[in-house]
Amino acid sequence: MQGEGRNELNPMDFLAGEGEMAQRIRAFDWASHPFGPPADWPQSLRAALSICLNSAFPTAIYWGPELRLLYNDAWAPIPGPRHPAALGQPAREVWSDIWHIIDPQFAQVIEQGQGLFAQEQMLPMRRHGIEEETWWNYSFTPLRDADGGITGVFNSGSEITENVIQRRNAEFLVAANNAFRTAPSPDQALRFSLAKLGELLGACRVGLRERTQIEGQVAFAMIYEWCAEGTPPSAEIAMPSQVGVSLQEKILSGEVTAAALSDADLEPASREYLERVGVVQGLGVPWVENGEVTSVIGVQWHKERVISAFDISAIERVLETTMGWIERERGRERERVMASEIDHRARNLLAVVQSVTRMTTGDDVAQVKADLEGRFAALSRVHGLLGQKRWVNVTFQELAEEELAPFGPDVFDRIEMSGPQVALSPTEAQVLAMVLHELTTNALKHGFLSTSDGRLALSWALPDTSRLDVCWHETGVPTNGPAVSDGQEGYGSVLLHEVVKGQLGGEMRREVGPEGIRFDLSYPRQADTPGPSPSEVLRPSPEAPAPARSVMIVEDDVIIAMDLAATLEEGGFARFGEFRDSQSALARLESERPDLAVLDWTLAEGTSEPVAAWLRENGIPFVVVSGQELSGAEDDPRRGAPLLIKPISYTALLSTLDRL
Structure with missing residues (x-):
């Protein structure tokens, strides 16, 4: 039979399909909608909607004078929670948040009858109650009715926000x-x-x-x-x-x-x-x-x-x-600071070595050599210990054990140590190492290390957090020999008193009695409480009229300061005073003025900049010495002054002061 086997044409086939939107459109109550029943829709809309619903690409149709919306499954996520209520609604209502952008585009397509392609169009949508920055590629294509008039817009596109x-x-x-x-x-x-x-x-x-x-x-x-x-x-x-x-x-x-x-x-x-x-x-x-x-x-x-x-x-x-x-x-900054600090410490150590060498005297060359070797070894040991601890947390007990270790493990059978864990600063460690070395050297020559009956009780205590007390008590030793002579003190004995006093701001006492020889050391540990400057010059001046030119020394290392004072006196200058910090130096300057000054660039308590500013303001010339390359502001009052790098040449220092 003619036509047998052919599908019957159904006017509603343009809505066929099992997709969500095809089902929603078929189930929608179009009778009360401006579009009317789908069976009455114009063929141009039917054809466009059939293409739309069967496309896998996001596609929508805006139809009629209000541009009411029809769309496929791929397009449904675009309006977010406005779906599915957007179906059949006017574009102005569905896209009220971006209407100011797309309305002129719709108007252009309808008025000119030509398609429009928007690439990377930013649309500030409010799909979830919050304005989002969204980006799109899309096209608008005019749809015409049977009479050729434009009655809708075909829209396809995709979101490219992520891209x-x-x-x-x-x-x-x-x-x-x-x-x-x-x-x-x-x-x-x-x-x-x-x-x-x-x-x-x-x-x-x-x-x-x-x-x-x-x-x-x-x-x-x-x-x-x-x-x-x-x-x-x-x-x-x-x-x-x-x-x-x-x-x-x-x-x-x-x-x-x-x-x-x-x-x-x-x-x-x-x-x-x-x-x-x-x-x-x-x-x-x-x-x-x-x-x-x-x-x-x-x-x-x-x-x-x-x-x-x-x-x-x-x-x-x-x-x-x-x-x-x-x-x-x-x-990089740590490396720079470390390199600068290593250079600074090395130069300062060389300056201390230079001072110790100059100040060690004696009639016997062999003895002078031995004294120097011992003192240099003490400095080497403490620097090795500080290096192992990265220059932090070296304890007093470690320092004492390091100094006494060269005498063998048996020596500790004759030593009683007692005291709390006391972490020392690098400055404390270096000074106390020199003190312990001189005490140990003296004990080896005349004290407990010189006799098998000798004993040492070494104790230390912190009466409060700001003070350290140390007691070195030797027993079983002669109390009428060279160790307790009232004759002229050598460099070692002077060092014990002057270093403790000048570098640590403390005091050291010696007592001799039936119970042996005892040294008591006590000094403040508060960083903001600088110790007094040395009150006496290491080597007394001859009884001659004082030179007219007096020199102030601002140097935080007491050994270097003592050596500078002696050298300047030998060079014909008068001693004005040695100061470990700017505060004590400025206090002295309130009542007296020197003729010249020697300033260390960096001090344990800050820098010498305040003193330099006072000296410049009052027209007093000065020399700067430093263990490192200079830093600081260009307007630093010390810049422009003669500079000597540690270890300094004392000939150059005396010559520079003479010129000033």
Whole structure:
């Protein structure tokens, strides 16, 4: 039979299919809609909708004078929660948030009758109650009715937000990396990166904070913060009580943490913090080192936004680059400081060696040589011990054991040591090492080490945290020999008294009696309590009229200061005084003035800059000595003065002072 086997034509076949939108359109009550029943729809709409519903590409149709919406399954996610209510609704209502952008585009297509292609079009949609920055590629194509008039617009396209953000973030990271490579300082590179990150994310504040401890609590101190125009800076310190304990705990666990005023379960303290700093949303991205959060980048916004994985990725990359750059710069700075410090310490040690050499005298060359070797060995031992401990936490007991160790392990059977663990500063360690060496040398010659019956009780105590008392008590030794002679003291005996007094600001006493020989040493340990300057010159001047030219010495190493004083007197200068710090020197200058001065650049208690400023103001010339290359501001009052690098040439010093 003719026509047998052919499908019967159904006017509703254009709505055939099992897709969601095909079913929704078939089930929709079109009778009360301006379109009317689908059976009455014009053929041009039927044909366009058939193509739309069977396309795998996101496609929609805007039809009629109100541009009411029909769309396929692939297009349904685009309006977000507006689907499925968007079906059959006017475009102006569905897209009220972006109507100001797409309305002129619809008008152009309808008026000109030509298609339009929008590439990388930014549409600020509010699909989830928050305005999002979305990017699209799409086309508008005019649809005509049977009479040739334009009655609708065929729309196809796709969202490219991820692509745009990825490319933009990549461009930003390239610029940030270039900034870090070419910036003249870490500070400028950090400022540039945070500012560009703030602009990229549309934020009002971006800050880098570093972990610290305040009143026993973990806190985050601001390193640098970028603020958008019109936004004041936030607090320098962020405490748990301010930002909320739960948020702080999340950050400290290494978790990327966000908070917004719209969060129903937001902690009251966090809500108060956001309101106080004038933002509605914040994000914290932590940096973890060795399992512990050490820094965090905080980003804040004046209006709430959707925070994407791309946003967090960009922040993390900036944080990674920033922290890596900061660590490299800190490493370079540590190397620079270490090299400078090694140079400084080496020069100072050479200066001490020079002074010890010049001040060691005697009639017997062999004995002088032995004394020098012993004193140099003592300095070497303490420097070796300090080096092992990285110049920190050398204890008094370690120092004493190091000095007595060369006499063999059996010697400790005759020594009783007692005292608490006392960590010494490098200055304390070096001075006490010289003192212990002189006491040990004296004991070897005349004391407990010179006889098998000798014993030593070495004890130390901290009556309070600001003072150290040391007792060296020898028993079983002769008390009427050279060790207790009242004759002229040698360099070693003078050193015991003058070094303790001048370098440590303490005192040392010797007692001789039936119970043996006892030395008691006591000195203050407070860093802000400088000791007095030596009150007597090591080598007394001959009984002759004092030279007219007096010289002030500001030097924190008492051995070097003592040697300088003796050298200057031998060179025909008068001693004005030796001072270990600027404070004591300025106090003396209030009542007397020297003719000349010798200033060490760096002192244990600060620098000699205040003294140099006073001397310049009062027209008194001075020489600067230093154990390292000079640093400091260009307007430093010491710049321009004659400079001698330690260990100095005393001939050059005397010649320079003569010229001045």
